[in-house]
Every structure is written in C-alpha cells, then in structure tokens.
Amino acid sequence: MGKQLKITETVLRDANQSQIATRLERADFADILETMDQAGYYSLECWGGATFDSCLRYLNEDPWDRLRFIRSKVKNTKLQMLLRGQNLLGYKHYSDDTVRAFVRKSVENGIDIIRIFDALNDPMNMATAIDECLKAGGHAQGAICYTISPIHTFESYVKLAKRLADMGCNSICIKDMAGIISPKNAYDLVSAIKKEVDLPVVLHTHDTTGLGAMSLLKAAEAGADGFDTAISIFSGGTAQPSTESMVYTLEEMGYDTGVDMKVTKKINDHFKPVQAKFLKNGGLNPSVLTTKIDALNYQIPGGMLSNLISQLTQMNQLNRLDEVLVETPNVRKDMGYPPLVTPMSQMVGAQAVSNVLLGERYKSVSKEVKAYMRGEYGKAPGELSQELMKIALGDEKPYEGRYDDLLEPEIPGAKAYLGDLAESEEDVLSYVAFPQQAEKYLKDRADAKALKVSYTIQEAE
Numbered sequence: 001m002g003k004q005l006k007i008t009e010t011v012l013r014d015a016n017q018s019q020i021a022t023r024l025e026r027a028d029f030a031d032i033l034e035t036m037d038q039a040g041y042y043s044l045e046c047w048g049g050a051t052f053d054s055c056l057r058y059l060n061e062d063p064w065d066r067l068r069f070i071r072s073k074v075k076n077t078k079l080q081m082l083l084r085g086q087n088l089l090g091y092k093h094y095s096d097d098t099v100r101a102f103v104r105k106s107v108e109n110g111i112d113i114i115r116i117f118d119a120l121n122d123p124m125n126m127a128t129a130i131d132e133c134l135k136a137g138g139h140a141q142g143a144i145c146y147t148i149s150p151i152h153t154f155e156s157y158v159k160l161a162k163r164l165a166d167m168g169c170n171s172i173c174i175k176d177m178a179g180i181i182s183p184k185n186a187y188d189l190v191s192a193i194k195k196e197v198d199l200p201v202v203l204h205t206h207d208t209t210g211l212g213a214m215s216l217l218k219a220a221e222a223g224a225d226g227f228d229t230a231i232s233i234f235s236g237g238t239a240q241p242s243t244e245s246m247v248y249t250l251e252e253m254g255y256d257t258g259v260d261m262k263v264t265k266k267i268n269d270h271f272k273p274v275q276a277k278f279l280k281n282g283g284l285n286p287s288v289l290t291t292k293i294d295a296l297n298y299q300i301p302g303g304m305l306s307n308l309i310s311q312l313t314q315m316n317q318l319n320r321l322d323e324v325l326v327e328t329p330n331v332r333k334d335m336g337y338p339p340l341v342t343p344m345s346q347m348v349g350a351q352a353v354s355n356v357l358l359g360e361r362y363k364s365v366s367k368e369v370k371a372y373m374r375g376e377y378g379k380a381p382g383e384l385s386q387e388l389m390k391i392a393l394g395d396e397k398p399y400e401g402r403y404d405d406l407l408e409p410e411i412p413g414a415k416a417y418l419g420d421l422a423e424s425e426e427d428v429l430s431y432v433a434f435p436q437q438a439e440k441y442l443k444d445r446a447d448a449k450a451l452k453v454s455y456t457i458q459e460a461e
Contacts, residue, residue: 002254006042006226015230022054033073048081056437071110078112107136117143122378142169145339177301179206186215190222200225210291237289304345336380375399
C-alpha cells in the first residue's frame with residue numbers, strides 16, 4: 001500500500017459556489033448522498049462558505065435543516081464546512097457569544113471538520129472559532145489564505161502554520177482560493193510547513209489558471225496528506241481539479257486515496273443533468289469553465305469571478321470586465337494587500353467596479369471599505385494607502401486593538417426581537433448572521449404553518 005492521501009469532495013459547496021454561484025438546491029443532490037457516502041472520500045465539504053447565505057437568500061431553504069438532512073444520509077464520511085473565523089459565514093465580525101454558539105451548533109448539527117480561516121490571515125480573528133470547535137469535539141483545521149504579494153512570503157506562511165498548531169489546530173490547510181499556486185510553490189510550501197509543523201497538511205486550490213492538478217501532484221510528492229477535488233462534471237475552471245482524474249493519476253503513481261471509481265461514476269452521472277439544467281437556464285456561464293491565465297496577475301478567486309461577471313451582466317456592463325480586472329489589484333494594493341477571499345474579495349471587487357463605472361477612483365467608498373480602514377476586520381497585512389485612508393476616514397483615527405472586544409453580545413437582543421418566530425437557537429443564529437434574509441424566511445415559514453393549520457381546521461369541520 002502506498003502513502004494514504006485523503007480526498008475531500010467539494011461539489012456540495014465550493015465547486016457549485018465557484019461555478020453556479022451556490023445555487024445547488026437540496027433536490028439537486030438529495031438522491032445521491034447515500035451513494036456519495038460509499039465513495040471512500042475522507043470528507044464531503046457540504047456547508048459553510050456562501051451556502052448559508054444562498055439557502056436563505058435564493059433557495060428558500062433552512063441551512064441548518066439542509067445540514068441535518070445531509071447528516072441523516074451520510075453516515076460514514078466526515079462532513080466538512082468552511083468558516084471565516086470571526087466573520088462566521090457573513091461579511092462582518094460577530095460578537096464572541098455568536099461565534100461560540102454558531103461553532104457549537106455547527107458541530108451539534110452534524111459537522112465534523114471546520115476549516116477556519118481569516119481573510120487577513122490574522123490569527124487573532126480565528127482564535128475564538130478554533131477554541132470553540134475544539135471544545136465542541138470538532139476537528140479544527142486552520143487555514144492559511146495563499147496569495148502573492150510583496151509582503152506574503154513562505155516564511156510568513158510557515159510562521160502562521162506554527163501559530164495555528166500552537167492554538168490547537170488538528171490540521172493545516174493551504175487555501176489557494178484564486179488557483180494561483182504554481183506546482184513548484186506548492187511543493188516548496190508543503191515541504192516547508194511539513195518540516196516545521198507535525199500536523200496533516202491539506203492543499204485546496206482551484207483550476208482557474210490551469211495549474212490545479214499539477215500543483216496537487218507536486219503537493220502530494222512533497223508529503224501533503226490530502227486535498228480537495230470536484231466530481232468531474234463540476235470540476236475545472238473556477239472549481240477544483242477533477243476527482244476522478246486525480247484519483248486515477250494518484251493510484252497509478254502508488255498513492256492510496258481510498259476512493260472507488262465505480263462509485264464516482266454513479267455520482268458523476270447523477271450530476272450531469274444537474275449541470276445541463278444550469279447551462280440551459282443561464283445559471284452556469286461557460287466562461288467560468290475556461291482557463292484564465294490572467295488570474296496569475298489579478299488573483300481573483302473562482303467565486304469572486306463568477307459574482308463579478310454576474311454583477312456586471314445585471315448592470316449591462318459586462319464589456320467593462322477587463323477594466324475591473326485591471327483595477328482590482330490597484331485597489332488591493334491601496335488596502336494593504338489583503339488576500340482576495342470572502343469578505344475581502346467582495347470588498348475589493350465592489351470597490352473596483354465602483355471605481356471603473358463611476359469613472360473616478362474612490363468617488364464613492366463603500367461602508368465596508370471604511371470599516372476595514374477603521375480596523376474593524378483586524379490588522380491589515382500591509383501598509384494602507386494614506387490617500388484612501390483620508391478619503392475613507394477623514395480625520396478619524398483607526399482602531400488599534402482587537403475590535404471584537406468592543407462588540408456587545410448579539411444573541412440576547414436577537415432572541416427578544418424574534419420572539420415566537422424563532423423556534424430554536426439555530427433560528428436565532430440565522431437571524432444574527434443574516435437579519436433581513438432570515439427574518440423573511442422565518443415569517444414565510446410561520447405563515448405557511450398558519451395556513452396549514454387553517455386548512456386542517458376547515459377540513460375537520
């Protein structure tokens with residue numbers, strides 16, 4: 001038997017987030033879950049990221065119920081989620097009581113592994129979530145957001161990996177959200193981390209630049225313990241490299257992935273008509289399936305790219321996409337080179353769109369960018385543009401300490417506000433995370449129940 005390599009399947013989360021803007025409904029995968037459980041995957045990434053928001057905002061689903069449903073069908077395979085540290089699954093920092101309750105409930109409702117990252121690679125923003133995950137009995141996977149800039153070096157990444165290990169993480173993930181890690185850098189970085197940290201190391205990348213599969217192979221050679229892939233019909237482009245192609249190649253090279261190719265064929269056959277549906281209704285833009293080597297320059301992650309395309313299409317401005325892609329790295333530099341991952345990717349992308357469409361840089365600065373410049377998202381990785389600082393804050397001074405210490409507990413107020421609308425702690429957490437979307441969902445649910453009761457009474461009469 002060769003070295004074991006653990007495969008995480010991403011179709012239920014990142015692959016569909018990157019290709020179809022997280023519009024995969026429960027009905028699209030419900031019938032294949034038990035088969036997926038027999039494939040031999042190490043884990044299924046099925047929750048977190050943008051799935052929570054998308055369930056409430058677009059799919060009229062309770063995200064907690066979706067998780068419980070997946071857990072009821074998947075008995076043998078670990079369930080995995082992506083969590084943005086103090087941002088949880090939203091776009092701002094939440095209070096510590098919310099973070100702890102959310103992490104605890106995620107584990108209680110069926111999550112085994114929580115991949116925890118911070119958009120600024122600031123461990124201070126990950127500490128509470130890591131601590132609570134461990135207390136709840138979950139596997140805390142500390143993630144390093146991989147990016148290229150004058151201030152991001154292998155030394156800085158290794159230092160962060162050691163810090164995450166010291167904080168109690170069970171494993172380390174190199175999270176390459178833009179698909180820009182080269183095969184050489186994948187080999188060198190995995191080697192460097194493995195040398196200094198005695199924990200399993202996982203590589204997560206995307207195939208946006210066409211480098212994905214090669215980088216995974218080199219990571220395997222360097223001693224990586226696992227990585228993420230997507231079932232082939234939802235692989236490639238802005239998603240992950242293909243599960244079947246990687247398993248075939250790795251097994252031939254003497255690695256043991258534990259994945260059964262007869263089962264992956266059934267899984268892929270199931271998702272073929274699902275992909276066809278999204279192609280037909282316009283939910284899958286073929287441009288996200290092509291190789292975009294320019295991403296090595298503008299470093300835009302898959303989910304961000306599909307959202308930018310969607311945003312500009314709605315505004316009838318898709319012809320300005322190239323200008324936006326050129327402006328994005330300029331905005332990023334002004335903001336101290338944050339890695340382009342949620343919520344920073346949305347923040348930088350939206351500001352770049354604004355700069356291009358308004359014809360003047362920073363004519364309008366979003367409230368999120370102002371909050372970032374104020375220090376509400378943690379410590380910026382690099383130096384902030386003084387010009388942008390002046391436009392955003394005027395004479396106001398940025399906050400220096402841990403901003404989250406200033407946040408009042410959020411759960412008591414949310415409970416009081418929702419009253420009978422909230423039937424569980426999960427409902428309250430949904431509201432704290434996404435107030436407008438959750439309140440609408442909870443009201444619609446209450447109305448539907450009232451209507452059902454009314455019909456039942458009428459039938460009885």
